[in-house]
Amino acid sequence: MVTDKMVDYPQFLNLMNKEWLVNHKVSEDKKLELRLGPPGEALDDNRNTTHGTKRAFQHTAETRTGEKEWPIDTTKNQCQKISCIEKIGDKVNLPPTPWSSGSTIYSAFSKDTKEEPQHSKASFFQSLPVSKKLAGMAEDFKQPCSPRMAVGEVQFADGKACCSLATADPDASTNITSNKRIEYSPVVGWPPIRSFRKNIASNSLSKPASESSNDKDTGGKPENPKTQLFVKINMEGIPIGRKVNLSAYNSYEELSLAIDDLFSGLLAAQRDPSATQNESKAKESAKAEAGPLAGSGEYTLIYEDNEGDRVLVGDVPWNMFVSTAKRLHVLKSSELSTLQICSNEKEKAPFDPAVHI
Amino acid sequence: MSEDDERQQYPPPDLEFASNKARNCNSTGSGSGHPEFQSTYPDQVLENVLENVLHFLTSRRDRNAASLVCKSWYRVEALTRSELFIGNCYAVSPGRATARFTRVKTLHLKGKPRFADFNLMPPDWGAHFNPWALAMAKAYPWLEKVHLKRMSVTDDDLATLAELFLGFKELVLVCCDGFGTSGLGIFVNKCRQLKVLDLIESEVSDDETDWISCFPEGESNLESLIFDCVECHINFEALERLVARSPSLKKFKLNRYVSIGQLYRLMVRAPQLTHLGTGSFSPSDIVGQGDQEPDYVAAFAACRSLVCLSGFREIIPDYLPAIYPVCANLTSLNFSYANITAEQLKPIISKCHKLQTFWVLDSICDEGLQAVAATCKDLRELRVFPVDPREDSDGPVSEVGLQAISEGCRKLQSILYFCQRMTNAAVIAMSKNCPDLVVFRLCIMGRHRADPVTGEPMDDGFGAIVMNCKKLTRLAVSGLLTDKAFGYIGRHGKLVRTLSVAFAGDSDMALKYVLEGCPQLQKLEIRDSPFGDAALRSGLHHYYNMRFLWMSSCRLTHHGCQEIARAMPRLVVEVIRSADEEEMDDVVGTLYMYRSLEGPRTDAPKFVTIL
Numbered sequence: 030m031v032t033d034k035m036v037d038y039p040q041f042l043n044l045m046n047k048e049w050l051v052n053h054k055v056s057e058d059k060k061l062e063l064r065l066g067p068p069g070e071a072l073d074d075n076r077n078t079t080h081g082t083k084r085a086f087q088h089t090a091e092t093r094t095g096e097k098e099w100p101i102d103t104t105k106n107q108c109q110k111i112s113c114i115e116k117i118g119d120k121v122n123l124p125p126t127p128w129s130s131g132s133t134i135y136s137a138f139s140k141d142t143k144e145e146p147q148h149s150k151a152s153f154f155q156s157l158p159v160s161k162k163l164a165g166m167a168e169d170f171k172q173p174c175s176p177r178m179a180v181g182e183v184q185f186a187d188g189k190a191c192c193s194l195a196t197a198d199p200d201a202s203t204n205i206t207s208n209k210r211i212e213y214s215p216v217v218g219w220p221p222i223r224s225f226r227k228n229i230a231s232n233s234l235s236k237p238a239s240e241s242s243n244d245k246d247t248g249g250k251p252e253n254p255k256t257q258l259f260v261k262i263n264m265e266g267i268p269i270g271r272k273v274n275l276s277a278y279n280s281y282e283e284l285s286l287a288i289d290d291l292f293s294g295l296l297a298a299q300r301d302p303s304a305t306q307n308e309s310k311a312k313e314s315a316k317a318e319a320g321p322l323a324g325s326g327e328y329t330l331i332y333e334d335n336e337g338d339r340v341l342v343g344d345v346p347w348n349m350f351v352s353t354a355k356r357l358h359v360l361k362s363s364e365l366s367t368l369q370i371c372s373n374e375k376e377k378a379p380f381d382p383a384v385h386i
Numbered sequence: 387m388s389e390d391d392e393r394q395q396y397p398p399p400d401l402e403f404a405s406n407k408a409r410n411c412n413s414t415g416s417g418s419g420h421p422e423f424q425s426t427y428p429d430q431v432l433e434n435v436l437e438n439v440l441h442f443l444t445s446r447r448d449r450n451a452a453s454l455v456c457k458s459w460y461r462v463e464a465l466t467r468s469e470l471f472i473g474n475c476y477a478v479s480p481g482r483a484t485a486r487f488t489r490v491k492t493l494h495l496k497g498k499p500r501f502a503d504f505n506l507m508p509p510d511w512g513a514h515f516n517p518w519a520l521a522m523a524k525a526y527p528w529l530e531k532v533h534l535k536r537m538s539v540t541d542d543d544l545a546t547l548a549e550l551f552l553g554f555k556e557l558v559l560v561c562c563d564g565f566g567t568s569g570l571g572i573f574v575n576k577c578r579q580l581k582v583l584d585l586i587e588s589e590v591s592d593d594e595t596d597w598i599s600c601f602p603e604g605e606s607n608l609e610s611l612i613f614d615c616v617e618c619h620i621n622f623e624a625l626e627r628l629v630a631r632s633p634s635l636k637k638f639k640l641n642r643y644v645s646i647g648q649l650y651r652l653m654v655r656a657p658q659l660t661h662l663g664t665g666s667f668s669p670s671d672i673v674g675q676g677d678q679e680p681d682y683v684a685a686f687a688a689c690r691s692l693v694c695l696s697g698f699r700e701i702i703p704d705y706l707p708a709i710y711p712v713c714a715n716l717t718s719l720n721f722s723y724a725n726i727t728a729e730q731l732k733p734i735i736s737k738c739h740k741l742q743t744f745w746v747l748d749s750i751c752d753e754g755l756q757a758v759a760a761t762c763k764d765l766r767e768l769r770v771f772p773v774d775p776r777e778d779s780d781g782p783v784s785e786v787g788l789q790a791i792s793e794g795c796r797k798l799q800s801i802l803y804f805c806q807r808m809t810n811a812a813v814i815a816m817s818k819n820c821p822d823l824v825v826f827r828l829c830i831m832g833r834h835r836a837d838p839v840t841g842e843p844m845d846d847g848f849g850a851i852v853m854n855c856k857k858l859t860r861l862a863v864s865g866l867l868t869d870k871a872f873g874y875i876g877r878h879g880k881l882v883r884t885l886s887v888a889f890a891g892d893s894d895m896a897l898k899y900v901l902e903g904c905p906q907l908q909k910l911e912i913r914d915s916p917f918g919d920a921a922l923r924s925g926l927h928h929y930y931n932m933r934f935l936w937m938s939s940c941r942l943t944h945h946g947c948q949e950i951a952r953a954m955p956r957l958v959v960e961v962i963r964s965a966d967e968e969e970m971d972d973v974v975g976t977l978y979m980y981r982s983l984e985g986p987r988t989d990a991p992k993f994v995t996i997l
Contacts, residue, residue: 218504220804220831222775229725229747229773
């Protein structure tokens, strides 16, 4: 199961909400329009959901022109950016209290007119001409690797929950269900689950799965956890996650070489589908291209610790890392640098007031 | 496990004394000229009789009614109330409460509103237990029991409870914070008569104090020790010794730092347990490869009185069969931390014929819920929590599971159901199949999600619930909802006391319907819905009858809230600012208002403005 634990970080949720809460109306039926404006503003009654939707996209598109456009290709996953953004939140923006006004839909609208917080929300909608990109994305996700992906729903292939650009526009020629579900980035306090209930999936995953083949009765003994410390690892752009056994390594170098191995085949396969025929060849060529983590700087390794925080791998002593790491992520360094992260390995970027809660 | 249940009433004290007095009173009352020693004036007799009678009155609602009859009844009721319940700690001051009720032995106190649990309120908002602790110390030195919910309790407060109340017996903290293991250490050490220490869903900071070792030596009176929410290591040997010297221990819920091997050792010392929280339910890291696994089945089989099972915090499902021996007797099973599949659940649940309360994760899928429906015919309360609490994840449970439950568990009274998709048809079916529903909380995790089959809003489903479930007192709505749904609630939800609304409604009319239509409404919590000042005004006739109203991220303005504050002097109207809001903004981030006899509180932090 490949999932992204976005809701593990309630403190990040408020990062994104103000921008996303534009598209409320799922049913294109009619008058179910939310008044998309500050209180008291005279609203156009003809405004329907699609109009509102497009308006939002245009709006965000306008504000994004100054920023680097993230490449969209078949393997890229917008959620990855969100995970990068979360990382930003972790390092840069985290307020002393995770609380904020949360999904202030209406205040977001009132602020729209002031134009002030827009740049702050690292908008994933970027400069996308909506329908075209949607069509492109929808097709990309037609070949889902994850069996869990619902047919016809525009979701990210690896099931990561982020934003899909479903629109209520009937003209959008995509695989959107008639439900016209519009997804949102996470919002503070939603769904209403108390924080101690939130890490259940990661708790059970990082506990090693016991081999139950020999166990018939209650005395069944799982393998000694000490020798197996499997954590999930996801690489950006690759829908399927893998698992690494942290206790099999003694240093960061060993780990990064192992991760190299793990993903090089997959990466090469994605660059060139025909290369899957020759796995070993692909591996070689991938390695020759300076493996992802072995110092090339093209990718960066990040882990989630037992408190749910995202940390750059290498920041703490190896032993502490092994005991606290619950999940690993391999992210593209190029994207990390545009998102000002404070870390040891990157030059410290000034706090970008745009990226704020 | 009782998140919002009313707590048990306690039996009236000292029946013998009461009946003696009654006998004496009767004998004096019957004769006209007998100057018996205890009656100085005729009314005194009546008051004595009343006192004896009122001792038997336990329900606080009945007592409230009795106190309104006349001054004499008011006085006597105040004398005989031994259990004091205060639903909002700011509605009345400690001084006022202790002045009226002078013989209180049990205090129930609730602080923050529920939405504070979901990070919708900054920490340090208030609800401090300290002023209450100090007031009680003076007024009720004989205090025995304190139950707090969503209060801020400090280590000093715990020390106060233990040191200043010599007969203190019972402390229950639900969703509280502000204290740590050092406070716990002092508390358990000084509180020699302690019978009950229940820490439920509270945040306990790890001050690295070994609080388990702080229990005094010698036989302990402990009947209940619940610490499953305490996120720190505990001294197992000390715990084992404690259990060995607590013969009355019945309720015991361990935290996830207790391994299954350790659980075994504790269970064999306490076969009399009725409520058990199993801790991690997985082996510790230090298990050697060659170690003999203890006979877990036998340990569970020895606990013949076990009726409530929970824990399973880091479950290795292979160990589940160990609980087979107790399944047939279980009335309550909490798997809400156990990420298990339907296949793993079935052998367990098929044995749980007597189950009345079941909390579980949606990892069991609709199939698992069908298995529950097939066996648990006596089920009263079901809670289905999401493994993956995000809006856009796959939903392993859906309308299929809800339908199955409604068909199999006809006696259902309370349901909390998290899902990604739900149809009106399934909700309507539940409303018809389960007429005893008192609590219906459905959380469709994707906001504004319509019925996936019909494309319609969820209005009809919730409408059917309020129409058909005549006993409904608590409702939480979700999904795509128009004003129509609220029209239904206003028209039919006559007994609804608690209503939770999020991302719903089209206009002020929705809120109006509810405020004008639901006379029993006490707690209304709303977030991210398009209700403005006009809607707020429509509830003016009712706000004094409510415990509180919460509205966050709606369309309220300072001006509108100010109007309410002016119109209703006994209402405290708090505007809570978010971190990034400017003070000059007219838009209100969060409104929290409640009736109070005391006026604006003096301990409000900077981000709270009281209008």
